[in-house]
Amino acid sequence: MIKAGIIGATGYTGAELVRLLELHPEIETIFLDSRSYEGIRFSDIYPNLRGKVHDTCQSINVDSVPEDTDIIFSALPHRISQSKVLPLIEKGFRVIDFSADFRLREAKIYEHWYETKHLDDRTLEKAVYGLPEWYTASIAKAGLVANPGCFPTSILLPLLPLLKENLIKNKDIIIDSKTGVSGAGRSSSEVNIFSQVNENIKAYNIGKHRHTPEIEQELSLAAGSSVNILFTPHLIPVDRGILSTIVMSAEGITRKDIEACYEAYYGKKSFIRILKEGYLPETKAVKGSNFCDIGFVIDSRSGKLVVVSAIDNLLKGSSSQAVQNMNVMFGLEETAGLNAAPIWP
Template sequence: MIKAGIIGATGYTGVELIRILSRHPEVELVGLTSQTYSQQRFDSVFPSTGGFSEAVLEVQDTQSLAERCDVIFTALPHGVSMEVVQDMAAAGKKVIDLGADYRFDDIKTYEEWYKVTHKTPDLAARSVYGLPEINRKLILEADIIGNPGCYPTSIILGLAPLLKNGMVKTDTVIADSKSGVSGGGRGLNLAFHYAECNENFKAYNIGGHRHTPEIEQELSKLAGTGVTISFTPHLVPMTRGILSTIYASLVNSYSTDELLELYKNFYSEEFFVRVHPRGQYPQTKWVYGSNFCDIGLTVDSRTGRVVVVSTIDNLVKGASGQAVQNMNLMFGLNEKTGLDYVPVFP
């Protein structure tokens, strides 16, 4: 059994990790930490887990966790994971960081966008961006994973076949993305109060969202050249889900059927990416509670653009499910283990 620990177990991504790992046949959860709820039973804080977790939440002690765990999930805000990752790496443990600290190839880019000095650039240099459908071979050999952001996951998977095959103009990409409120985390924030977000729909961080350089970094690798993207996130009054509508100008004339065939071939071996048939565009309800990314597309021949619709559950494929998929690869398991279930509907 893989002995796993979660640092930051009572945020939304931590709770989602426990939901997934509680049914994982190869994992034993041996350490859950929380600053707010330490010394309380997890199922008393989250009664939904009754019968699945009797663990008592601990104060963070990296030395103790390192002695008990084979892998650590860090579900912490950016800038907070570095010392934990440093301690775990020194102890020879595998780490999957669900924050932003280990997603960037260029530390200066991270520091510019997140306004934090990176304390472990040597570890960042050996970390792997944990998008399995793109970086599977690297993940298999990795000991530190920078788990991708939720918006980037939907956009990168939505564009990968086009950019890998040089089929769109790289300076024309626009991503218009909408996210449920859980993407803002469990902390108190006026923007996420019921009266503020219910019956409301808004764009935010226009032209300056911190996921922008992460998206551009990975899209540029796929394209083999620099990609600049216009990315606008929106907050939708629902709990879970991301839907990204992505636009790009085609370099040649292609039909919808030709591009759908390209996508089906590109993702033919990928269980967690489902390409929908012509005229069918995915909805957030179709992936709710699951690790799937659903994709549909059409060619707008009038404008010469392709329009791609990509949906994920922001807490699963956009965070905790993808982290478990990465863990499975790192430990030589079938990556579907613990994740191969049908989405919740309705």
């Protein structure tokens, strides 16, 4: 059994990871770290896990991590995460980090968007961006995997093949994403009070969302040239789910071109479902799973290609993607522990 530990286990992504690892046939979870809930039974915080998870939260530091730990997940927020993760890497532990701290290849860009210092920019070179459909080989041997952001996952998976194959241009890519409220986490603030967000639809952080540089970095690498996007996130009153509606020029491409491109890249991937003509993704169809659904329409009237993707923001957008990364790192079946189909309704 592979021995796993989780730092910052009591947020929503941490808790989903705990649930997934409990189901996983090859994993034994050996510690759940939490500063604020030290000494509290995990299932007293997450009552869904009663009778399933018997651990009590511990406050762990680099010296108290058991030496035989095979993999450490950090589900801490950015800035705090690097301060915890750097000493662990130093000591030789393999780490999957959920925060933004190791996703951007240039410290400058990180520091600009996140308005904080990076503590060790040399790690940025070694960190592997954990999108397993794209970086399988590097992830397999990585010591530090930077688990992608939720919006980026929903945007990169549909766009990367199209840019890689030069089917679309590197400009005028308009991205309108909608996310459920769990993306704001479990700490209380006016932003996620039920009565403020329920029965409400709104846009926020237009052009300024911190996931923007991460999206542009990966799109640019695929395109081989600088890609610049407009990214508008919206908050929707559902627990989970991201739907991204991405518009770009359809000049010179046909439905067949795109179908062939997706088939080539994703035809054999377990978690990407390309929808046939006439069908479009919806978040309910992926909720609770590691799937990313992708559908598209070419609108000849306007000359635009519209690609729509749907993921569960806490799973393919975070925790189950981390488990998929771990499966790749340890040579397991990529789907191990991730077989559950979404529930409906």
